[in-house]
Every structure is written in structure tokens, then in C-alpha cells.
Amino acid sequence: MIRFLVYRLLSAIPVLFVVSLVTFLIMWLVPGDISAEIGGVDATPEDLAAIRERLGLDRPLLERALNWYAALLQGDLGQSYTLNRSVLGAVLERLPVTLSLAGIALVLATAMGMLLGILAAVRHNTLLDQGAMVTALVGLSIPDFWFGIVMIILFGVWLGWLPTGGFVAFSESPVDWARSMTLPAFTLAITQMGVIARMTRSAMLDVLSQDYIRTARAKGMRARAVIFRHGLRNAMIPIITVVGVLSGVLLSGAVVIETVFSLPGVGRLIIGAIQRRDFPIIQGGLLITACVFVFVNILVDIAYAWFDPRGRDDS
Amino acid sequence: MTVELPSDTVSIGREIKLARRRRRLTFARRLFSHPSFLVGFVILVLFTMTALLADVLAPYEPTKINYRFILAPPSAEFWCGTDAYGRDVLSRIIYGTRVSLRIGVFVVVMTGILGTLLGTLASYVKWLDGLIMRSLDGLMAFPGVLLAIALAAALGPSEINAIIALTVTFTPRTARIVRASVIVVQGMQFIESAHAVGAGHGRIIFRYILANALSPLIVQLTFVFAVSIVAEAILSFLGVGPPPPAPSLGNIIAEGRSNIQEAWWIAVFPGLVIAVAVLGLNLMGDGLRDILDPRHSGARDKT
Numbered sequence: 001m002i003r004f005l006v007y008r009l010l011s012a013i014p015v016l017f018v019v020s021l022v023t024f025l026i027m028w029l030v031p032g033d034i035s036a037e038i039g040g041v042d043a044t045p046e047d048l049a050a051i052r053e054r055l056g057l058d059r060p061l062l063e064r065a066l067n068w069y070a071a072l073l074q075g076d077l078g079q080s081y082t083l084n085r086s087v088l089g090a091v092l093e094r095l096p097v098t099l100s101l102a103g104i105a106l107v108l109a110t111a112m113g114m115l116l117g118i119l120a121a122v123r124h125n126t127l128l129d130q131g132a133m134v135t136a137l138v139g140l141s142i143p144d145f146w147f148g149i150v151m152i153i154l155f156g157v158w159l160g161w162l163p164t165g166g167f168v169a170f171s172e173s174p175v176d177w178a179r180s181m182t183l184p185a186f187t188l189a190i191t192q193m194g195v196i197a198r199m200t201r202s203a204m205l206d207v208l209s210q211d212y213i214r215t216a217r218a219k220g221m222r223a224r225a226v227i228f229r230h231g232l233r234n235a236m237i238p239i240i241t242v243v244g245v246l247s248g249v250l251l252s253g254a255v256v257i258e259t260v261f262s263l264p265g266v267g268r269l270i271i272g273a274i275q276r277r278d279f280p281i282i283q284g285g286l287l288i289t290a291c292v293f294v295f296v297n298i299l300v301d302i303a304y305a306w307f308d309p310r311g312r313d314d315s
Numbered sequence: 316m317t318v319e320l321p322s323d324t325v326s327i328g329r330e331i332k333l334a335r336r337r338r339r340l341t342f343a344r345r346l347f348s349h350p351s352f353l354v355g356f357v358i359l360v361l362f363t364m365t366a367l368l369a370d371v372l373a374p375y376e377p378t379k380i381n382y383r384f385i386l387a388p389p390s391a392e393f394w395c396g397t398d399a400y401g402r403d404v405l406s407r408i409i410y411g412t413r414v415s416l417r418i419g420v421f422v423v424v425m426t427g428i429l430g431t432l433l434g435t436l437a438s439y440v441k442w443l444d445g446l447i448m449r450s451l452d453g454l455m456a457f458p459g460v461l462l463a464i465a466l467a468a469a470l471g472p473s474e475i476n477a478i479i480a481l482t483v484t485f486t487p488r489t490a491r492i493v494r495a496s497v498i499v500v501q502g503m504q505f506i507e508s509a510h511a512v513g514a515g516h517g518r519i520i521f522r523y524i525l526a527n528a529l530s531p532l533i534v535q536l537t538f539v540f541a542v543s544i545v546a547e548a549i550l551s552f553l554g555v556g557p558p559p560p561a562p563s564l565g566n567i568i569a570e571g572r573s574n575i576q577e578a579w580w581i582a583v584f585p586g587l588v589i590a591v592a593v594l595g596l597n598l599m600g601d602g603l604r605d606i607l608d609p610r611h612s613g614a615r616d617k618t
Contacts, residue, residue: 018453022462029469137601141594143545145552146568146586153579164575252459256549260572271553274468286457286465293458 001305008301012294019294023287024068027279028061034279077284082276087284091266095288097167098265101184102247102254108189109250110196110243117200122227124205133201136194144191144253148260151183165262184261188253192246199242203235210234237308244300248293255289345606352602358595362588365409366416373406378560386578396580398570407562408585414551414563415544415592418478422543423536425482426489431532433486434493435520438501448494451487460484460546467555474557477550484546485539492535496528503527530607537600541593548589564589 035043035051043051052058056067071078077087113136120132156164162183168176207213208231216226255267262268266285273281346352365372374394381401389396395404437447454462466480500506501524509519544564550556551565552572559566564585571582 014449015452015456018450019456022453022457023465026465026469029466031471137597138590138594141541141597142590143548143586143593145549146582146589149568149572149575149582150586152575153583157576157579248458252461255459255461255464256553259553270464274464274553274555279469282465282468286461289461290457294456297456 004305005302008298012298015294016291019290020069020072020287021065023283023290024065026286027283030279034277077287078280080273080281081278082273083278083281087280088288090269090281091284091288094264094266094269095292097263098251098254098258098267098289099292101181101188101257101263101265102250104181104185105188105192105250105254106243106247108185109193109246112189113193113196114200114239116193116197118204118227118232120197120201121204121208129201132197136197138194139191140194142191144188145256145260147191148184148187148257151187152261155183165260167261167263180261180263184254184257184263187260188250188257192249192253195242195246195249196239200235200239203238204231207231207235237304240300240303240307244297244304247296247300251289251293251296342606346602349602349606351598352606355595355598355600355602358591359599362412362592362595363416366412369409369413373403373409375403375406377406377410377562378402386574388578389580395584396578398567398578398581399574404567404581404584407567408564408588411562411564411567411585412588412592414474414557414561415547415589418474418481418547418557419540419543421478422481422485423540425478426485426539427532427536429482429486430489430535431493431525433490434495435497435525437490438494438497439520447490451490454483454487457484460549463546463550464553464555467550472555472558477547477556480550481543481546485542489532489535489539492531493528496531497524500524500527530603534600534604534607537596537603541596541600544589544592544596548585 035048035055035057049058056064059067075088077091079085080087080090083090116132116136120129123129152164155162162179167180170177204227208227213226213230216230217223221230254265255270257263258265258267259271266289270282270285273279273285347356379402381397384393384397384401386399387393387397387401393403393405395408397403398407433447433451437444457465460481463477463480463484466483467476470476470479506519506523509523514523547556547563548565548568551563552569554569556565557563559570567585568582571578571580571585574581
């Protein structure tokens with residue numbers, strides 16, 4: 001297990017290297033002169049040259065890349081063009097909102113998806129099974145940001161039960177925080193639970209056709225115990241894999257959904273930065289989110305190894 | 316002296332040709348008798364026709380501003396209502412499907428080509444394998460469409476840039492799938508026998524390996540098509556996709572978000588169209604997978 005852990009942590013290094021390289025190169029893709037955009041229309045050529053020098057844009061690409069990595073290793077993601085503060089601070093301040101939204105949605109999606117999948121597998125080839133799978137597929141096909149808007153129209157504008165957007169910090173008022181998170185979290189969970197439901201169903205069907213399930217039934221075990229103790233536990237491994245994939249989908253989904261519901265997370269920060277052409281913030285937001293995802297994937301692999309000792313040492 | 320060809324040779328050749336055609340026919344019949352494939356296929360055909368016949372189908376000019384009908388609710392005159400500039404939402408949706416279709420098709424083609432190229436290269440050229448796969452791992456470490464959003468933001472809002480951004484985002488997984496299936500086919504006996512009878516590398520790659528590794532790629536590309544349509548809408552919604560005033564399903568929804576209090580119809584209808592189109596492609600992909608790869612059923616990745 002220790003060997004596996006070390007191996008898994010080391011294998012994240014090349015991934016993080018590529019991630020940071022891509023993030024650096026995105027800046028280089030920007031067409032035209034960034035200094036002209038920062039300086040505005042009134043800037044003199046001397047002003048522009050000063051901006052370029054301050055940002056290091058007058059240096060060759062390789063030198064800029066080396067500087068970027070040198071700063072990165074010291075935890076410095078640069079300064080925002082427009083916010084007058086460090087990129088890292090701005091991103092980290094917004095991260096909790098995004099993470100809690102994605103986390104709540106992940107828990108909801110997993111719970112609802114597994115319930116749907118287990119029901120479908122246990123009542124295989126019945127109307128319930130088909131209904132659950134149609135629900136799952138329709139959920140998968142609905143664009144989440146649009147579903148968020150529909151939810152706002154339904155519960156915010158027409159019924160008036162929940163706010164149409166905006167955010168209240170948990171420390172200010174837990175009730176209002178819950179009210180502001182309910183719609184976005186359910187939006188993400190409902191559109192993503194289909195992946196889990198389909199995986200749970202096929203994994204459960206596989207497991208339930210095994211001999212040991214028949215044995216458990218034959219020895220008179222209660223149906224519920226057979227399904228949960230013998231069935232679900234052995235179906236967990238493929239389900240965990242899907243939960244890992246889903247965490248990435250939900251992370252990027254949260255980024256988009258924040259814009260729909262006006263939640264002050266990393267997504268809103270990035271989208272605002274795009275409108276202001278504040279590239280360091282875009283880079284920082286992208287880099288930090290990718291790092292979170294890499295870290296979540298490591299956790300998933302560890303959980304995977306925990307549940308299935310077979311794959312631990314021969315990787 | 317003339318050599319008489321045994322009449323058998325000719326008829327054997329014809330037999331093989333007939334058998335091939337029969338196999339193709341039964342394949343098509345099996346596909347179209349698969350209910351989800353059929354439903355998905357019909358939806359895709361309808362979507363494509365809507366996009367192609369937009370000039371005929373749209374009741375109004377999609378960009379024509381009419382201040383007499385600002386935010387008019389759905390009626391016999393304007394089936395899906397009008398937006399804040401009095402433009403007919405239905406006509407804008409119909410023209411918007413063109414953007415989705417164009418972006419979807421281009422992304423599928425480019426992802427297919429690049430994915431096949433990188434996947435085959437990685438499985439064939441050993442010293443490139445590590446480099447290519449680690450780079451793809453790195454690209455896949457950006458969650459969902461986040462990389463596409465950042466790329467489109469850097470390149471600037473336009474249709475071509477959206478296509479580039481989405482291709483970069485969806486190629487890694489496609490290349491991985493191609494690599495995995497090429498490696499499986501490489502180890503099969505008929506490849507060895509092809510080498511033995513002296514077939515060249517090019518012939519083996521195209522005629523034997525890629526032909527047999529095609530099924531997972533086709534299934535994957537159906538899903539790439541579906542995700543591209545959603546991703547285009549996300550990019551346009553966030554303002555980094557094809558820019559207004561030309562309608563795209565995403566930027567109509569964005570306009571609807573700004574008028575959410577007084578005009579639900581602007582955002583709701585284009586999203587329904589996206590959902591139906593994506594559902595169709597997902598159904599097609601499921602059907603294709605059931606028939607091409609019977610072992611695999613159930614869940615899939617949504618990237």
C-alpha cells in the first residue's frame with residue numbers, strides 16, 4: 001500500500017508539469033498586444049513599453065517560461081491586472097464556494113444515482129428499470145447550465161420559494177446559505193446522477209448474476225441483506241471509478257453553474273476575468289482547479305486500491 | 316496454350332462480394348431495428364434538416380429587430396415568443412442549430428483525425444508512447460470544458476476558435492481509446508499472419524488494425540458530437556463562443572438569462588432543442604455500442 005501511494009503521488013508530477021506548461025502557453029496564444037489592452041487607448045508608446053517590461057512581455061518565450069516556473073515553485077501565480085492583488089489569494093478566497101458546491105452536488109448525485117441504479121438492477125427488465133434508465137439518460141442529455149435557468153424560473157420566479165441567485169456565506173446565516181446552495185447543487189446533481197445510475201445498474205447486474213449471490217439467497221438470507229451486503233459491496237469498484245470521473249465533470253460544472261446562479265466561486269472569478277481580459281487570473285483559476293482535480297483523482301485511486309487489493313502492487 | 320480459369324474462381328470472387336454485401340445489410344438492419352439507435356437517428360436527421368433548411372423553415376429574419384414586439388410571449392404569430400429586441404426566438408433557434416451542427420461536425424472530424432493519429436502513433440512508436448500519453452494525461456487533468464473555456468477566451472470569441480478549443484479538449488480521451496484498441500488488435504493472430512505474408516506497415520495499419528479498431532472510435536465520436544453541442548452552448552453562454560448578433564443556441568440562452576424575470580421563453584426553448592439533440596446522439600451512441608461492442612453496456616464517461 002505504501003509503495004502504491006508513493007508511486008501514485010510521483011506519477012502526478014509529469015501531469016502537473018504538463019498542466020502548468022499548458023496554462024503558461026495559453027497566455028502566449030492571445031493574439032495582439034496585451035499591453036495595449038491594459039494601457040487603454042490613451043497610452044503612449046512609452047507607457048506600453050513600460051507595461052511590457054513590468055509584465056516581462058519583452059523577454060523571449062523561454063525566459064518567460066523559466067520565470068513562470070521559478071515563481072510557480074515558490075507558490076507565486078503573479079499579480080492580477082485589474083484586482084490589484086495576488087492571483088493566488090484571489091483564487092484561494094473563491095475556492096471554498098466552488099468546492100462546497102461541487103462536493104454537495106457529488107454527494108447528492110451519488111446518493112440519487114445509486115438509489116436509481118440499485119432499484120433498476122433489482123427490478124431488472126420491469127417498467128421501473130426502464131423508467132429509471134430513461135430518467136438517467138434524459139438527465140445526462142440536459143445541459144446543466146440551462147437546467148439551472150429552468151430551475152430559477154420554476155422555483156425562483158414562478159413559485160418564489162428560493163432565491164433566483166446570489167450567495168450568503170455559511171458563517172453569516174446557515175439557513176440562507178442552504179437556500180442559496182439548494183438550486184445550484186440539485187441542478188448539478190440531477191443532470192449528473194445518470195452516469196452513476198447507469199454504472200450502478202450494470203455493476204449490480206453483473207454482481208447479482210454471480211454464483212455467490214445465488215448461494216446467499218439459497219441459504220435463506222434476507223433479500224435486502226443479499227443486495228446490500230453481498231451485491232453492492234462488490235459492485236463498489238466500478239462505481240468509485242465513475243465517481244472519480246464525475247468529480248471532474250462536477251468541478252467544471254460548478255464553474256459554469258456559478259455564473260448562472262451568481263455564486264462568488266472560482267468560476268465567476270474566471271468568467272469575470274475573461275471579460276476584463278485579466279489573463280493571470282484566468283491562468284491561476286485554471287491551474288488551481290486542475291490541481292484540485294489531480295488531487296481528487298489521487299484520492300479516488302487510493303479509495304480504489306482500498307476496496308480492491310488486487311491492483312495495489314502490480315501497477 | 317491458354318490457361319482455362321476454373322469457373323469456380325470467378326464464382327468464389329462473386330460469392331465473397333455477395334457475402335460482404337449481406338453482412339453490411341444485416342449490420343444496417345440490426346442497427347435500425349435497435350430502438351434507441353433508430354430514435355436517435357431520426358432525431359439527428361430532423362436536427363440536421365432543421366439546420367440545412369433554416370432559410371425555408373424560419374418564419375422571420377433571425378436578426379431583424381422589431382421594437383413593436385419586445386418580449387412578446389409565445390403566440391400564434393411568434394411560436395417561441397420574441398426577445399428584448401423583438402426578434403423572433405423560433406427563427407433564432409432554427410438558425411442557431413446551424414452553428415451547433417457546424418461546430419459539432421468539425422470537432423468530430425478533427426477529433427477523429429487527431430485522435431486516430433496520436434493513438435496509433437503512441438501504440439506504434441514505442442519511444443513516443445510515454446511522451447504522447449503523459450501529455451494527453453496532462454490535458455485531461457483539466458476538468459470538463461474548463462480548458463476549452465480558457466483556450467477560447469485566449470484565442471478570442473469566434474466559431475473557428477471554439478472548434479479549436481473543443482478539439483484540443485476532446486482529442487486526449489479519443490486518442491486513448493484508439494491507442495487501447497489498436498494495442499488489442501496488434502496482439503491478434505491475423506496481424507501476425509499479415510506480417511507473415513509480407514503486407515507493408517501502411518497496409519497493416521489501415522487495412523487491418525484501424526479497420527478493426529474502428530468500433531470504439533465511432534461510438535466515442537458520437538458522444539463527442541453530443542458533448543460538442545453542449546460545450547458550444549456553454550462557450551457562447553459565457554461569452555467566449557461565436558459572438559452575437561448571429562444566433563447560436565448558447566447565446567440565445569445567455570440573452571434569456573438576462574431577461575429571466577419577464578421572459579422565460581427565450582432561455583427555455585433553445586435549451587430544449589439542445590437537450591433533444593443531445594439525447595438523440597446519446598441514444599445513437601448507446602445503440603451503436605450495443606451492436607458494435609456487446610460486452611460493454613451501461614455507464615460511460617461524459618467527456
